[in-house]
Amino acid sequence: MGKYKTEPIKCWDKAKELRTSIYERVAKARDEGKIIVAGGTESMLALPAGYDMEFLGGEPYGASCAFAGKHDPSVCLGFFEAAEAARYPRDLCAYMRLAIGSLLADRYLFGGNYPKPTFNLQTHICDSHAKWYQIMSDIEGVPYHAVDFIPYAWETENELEESKRLKREFLVGQMLDAIDWMEKVTGKEYDDEKFINAVNWECEATNLWAECCMVNRSIPAVMDEKMMFSFYIIAVLMRQRKEAVDFYTELLDELKDRQKRGIAACANEQFRFIHDSQPPWFALDVFRYLEKFGAISIGAHYSFSLSGGWAYDPEQDTWLPAKPPKEAGVELRTREEACEWYAEWILAYHTLLRSLRWSGRGKHKRLLDIVKNWNADGVIIHLNRGCEGTAVGQMELNRFLNDQKIPCMTYEGNLADAREFDLERTLAKIDTFMETLDLKKLS
Amino acid sequence: MITAGMDVGAKTVKVVILKDGQIIGKGMATAGLEADGATQSAWERALEEAGISRDELRKIFATGSRREEVSGFDESVSEVVADARAMSVVNPEIRTVLDVGAEEGRAIRMDAKGKVLEFAVNEKCAAGAGAFIEAMARAMQVSMDEFGAMSLQSTKSIPINAQCAIFAESEVVSLVHDETDRPDICKAINDAISDRLTSMARRVRVEPKVALIGGAAQGLGLQNSLKNDLGIDELFVPDDPEFLGAYGAAIIAAESQT
Numbered sequence: 001m002g003k004y005k006t007e008p009i010k011c012w013d014k015a016k017e018l019r020t021s022i023y024e025r026v027a028k029a030r031d032e033g034k035i036i037v038a039g040g041t042e043s044m045l046a047l048p049a050g051y052d053m054e055f056l057g058g059e060p061y062g063a064s065c066a067f068a069g070k071h072d073p074s075v076c077l078g079f080f081e082a083a084e085a086a087r088y089p090r091d092l093c094a095y096m097r098l099a100i101g102s103l104l105a106d107r108y109l110f111g112g113n114y115p116k117p118t119f120n121l122q123t124h125i126c127d128s129h130a131k132w133y134q135i136m137s138d139i140e141g142v143p144y145h146a147v148d149f150i151p152y153a154w155e156t157e158n159e160l161e162e163s164k165r166l167k168r169e170f171l172v173g174q175m176l177d178a179i180d181w182m183e184k185v186t187g188k189e190y191d192d193e194k195f196i197n198a199v200n201w202e203c204e205a206t207n208l209w210a211e212c213c214m215v216n217r218s219i220p221a222v223m224d225e226k227m228m229f230s231f232y233i234i235a236v237l238m239r240q241r242k243e244a245v246d247f248y249t250e251l252l253d254e255l256k257d258r259q260k261r262g263i264a265a266c267a268n269e270q271f272r273f274i275h276d277s278q279p280p281w282f283a284l285d286v287f288r289y290l291e292k293f294g295a296i297s298i299g300a301h302y303s304f305s306l307s308g309g310w311a312y313d314p315e316q317d318t319w320l321p322a323k324p325p326k327e328a329g330v331e332l333r334t335r336e337e338a339c340e341w342y343a344e345w346i347l348a349y350h351t352l353l354r355s356l357r358w359s360g361r362g363k364h365k366r367l368l369d370i371v372k373n374w375n376a377d378g379v380i381i382h383l384n385r386g387c388e389g390t391a392v393g394q395m396e397l398n399r400f401l402n403d404q405k406i407p408c409m410t411y412e413g414n415l416a417d418a419r420e421f422d423l424e425r426t427l428a429k430i431d432t433f434m435e436t437l438d439l440k441k442l443s
Numbered sequence: 444m445i446t447a448g449m450d451v452g453a454k455t456v457k458v459v460i461l462k463d464g465q466i467i468g469k470g471m472a473t474a475g476l477e478a479d480g481a482t483q484s485a486w487e488r489a490l491e492e493a494g495i496s497r498d499e500l501r502k503i504f505a506t507g508s509r510r511e512e513v514s515g516f517d518e519s520v521s522e523v524v525a526d527a528r529a530m531s532v533v534n535p536e537i538r539t540v541l542d543v544g545a546e547e548g549r550a551i552r553m554d555a556k557g558k559v560l561e562f563a564v565n566e567k568c569a570a571g572a573g574a575f576i577e578a579m580a581r582a583m584q585v586s587m588d589e590f591g592a593m594s595l596q597s598t599k600s601i602p603i604n605a606q607c608a609i610f611a612e613s614e615v616v617s618l619v620h621d622e623t624d625r626p627d628i629c630k631a632i633n634d635a636i637s638d639r640l641t642s643m644a645r646r647v648r649v650e651p652k653v654a655l656i657g658g659a660a661q662g663l664g665l666q667n668s669l670k671n672d673l674g675i676d677e678l679f680v681p682d683d684p685e686f687l688g689a690y691g692a693a694i695i696a697a698e699s700q701t
């Protein structure tokens with residue numbers, strides 16, 4: 001009998017169904033005469049939504065390959081080897097290598113050949129991502145377009161309003177250029193109404209995910225991070241769709257109900273930690289192992305921010321769910337107004353993008369904010385060799401947390417490439433870390 | 444009360460027997476692919492030195508990376524916690540412990556009571572491990588003692604840049620082919636290992652005083668390189684530095700009975 005009552009989450013099957021459906025729709029899109037757009041999933045999904053299109057996002061696809069590779073190495077190791085045979089080195093982004101390998105092997109994880117996109121649309125936010133889809137386009141022989149931008153600096157940097165205005169104007173210009181470019185390469189008229197709806201839904205879906213994360217402040221936590229992986233992915237894959245808004249509305253209701261009734265994600269929760277960076281997708285057992293000590297990951301800057309819209313509240317000196325247009329009393333009527341709002345949303349509220357570009361100080365403050373407000377007892381950092389973007393500054397973060405007397409452990413690995421991960425050593429390190437915290441395995 | 448600690452390491456098994464806080468027996472044996480035989484030998488030596496039978500032991504705690512391969516202990520404790528606890532007894536002034544085992548290196552920052560404040564372990568890469576130093580001593584055709592003494596004769600700094608022990612070894616082969624003096628090669632190897640250990644130690648922030656333990660700790664060349672890299676005048680090396688883990692496990696076993 002555990003300390004807390006647990007129950008399966010009802011939205012679980014819905015999340016799985018939605019996730020599977022998007023990959024299946026991508027597979028069928030060509031035959032149905034639909035546009036397929038590929039790119040990194042941070043590529044402003046509402047932007048190509050002025051068309052009836054399916055979006056194939058590279059990072060979740062890579063994560064799925066890594067997870068599936070546990071049972072079928074040919075879809076993970078096989079893709080890595082295909083990329084390596086084409087001389088893409090092992091120190092590149094692991095998701096990128098999986099996508100290139102999958103394309104070169106002409107094999108789609110979800111069945112059939114690799115779905116050739118109509119065009120690739122990418123943002124210049126991560127160095128690897130910027131080159132990733134340029135390479136894909138070269139191999140596929142399809143058009144490529146990149147949207148260039150720099151997110152606002154963290155609030156710790158006191159960025160000038162004029163600097164923000166210039167960044168916003170620049171991004172709006174880039175978005176409008178991208179729309180013109182899409183009309184040119186598809187030969188089809190862009191539908192502003194669809195775009196405006198998509199901007200509204202993307203902002204609403206990401207606001208709702210942030211609200212879901214807020215519920216997890218409660219003790220016991222209603223979600224562990226393994227659950228979050230299955231839930232945040234909906235926004236990653238389809239946040240510009242009404243289905244995502246509906247899903248998160250339902251999930252938020254369920255989480256609030258669980259919170260009210262004291263339903264826990266982990267029956268023996270006794271050590272709440274924050275996990276930094278993506279996990280090794282092929283070794284999620286690490287989280288199960290931690291549960292033996294009553295240790296539960298209740299979130300991460302990554303899991304919160306990848307799919308969440310977060311606004312800094314100077315009065316409370318914390319980040320809170322950002323208000324989408326309707327909640328802020330704004331009606332988007334034109335393409336330009338939608339671009340203006342969307343640019344602000346990306347630059348100001350997509351906090352994960354900031355941590356890829358700006359000084360560690362802001363991320364340190366955000367981590368500390370999460371630790372304090374989500375009542376975490378420590379942090380476990382995955383020194384992720386598969387993602388340069390999220391691994392940047394991790395050792396400085398480790399030092400910062402130790403200075404704050406927050407227990408912190410690091411382990412080396414790779415989000416997708418199991419050849420760079422040593423499970424036994426990681427478990428041994430967890431044993432040691434738990435021992436230093438006087439935590440024993442629960443019987 | 445008599446308790447014991449057993450450290451089943453990658454290369455050797457060490458046993459320490461404690462009676463009322465005093466060491467009354469120690470035993471060590473080299474383990475091959477099977478750790479069982481070495482464990483038995485280490486126990487026989489320790490029990491013989493202690494002059495007791497195994498039945499007289501109240502509690503046995505095990506540590507070491509291969510402890511799960513053997514039986515005959517009550518509970519296990521991690522190497523990091525065992526090292527820190529032992530060092531707090533051996534020298535309470537120590538705040539940073541560097542442990543160079545055959546398989547891995549560890550850096551531990553601790554308080555006066557032996558509580559671990561921060562630790563780092565070298566992971567997949569074996570560089571920094573004592574096994575590399577031993578292999579290089581064999582390649583130089585000298586004993587470990589001679590390897591350290593030779594290293595001290597050199598005043599040159601020849602960098603070995605590879606992070607990986609295997610690539611580092613090929614750099615050593617190149618130095619041999621270049622007819623580099625053996626003392627200079629020995630020092631280059633110690634400097635390289637020290638460099639990696641120092642990098643790991645800095646992850647936990649080196650706080651004086653610093654101790655070096657583990658099988659490679661008695662190497663004078665490595666001690667000298669570490670003092671230079673860490674910028675410290677004093678590096679504490681306890682007697683029998685390879686027994687610290689087993690000693691810590693025995694102490695914790697005794698504490699579990701009070």
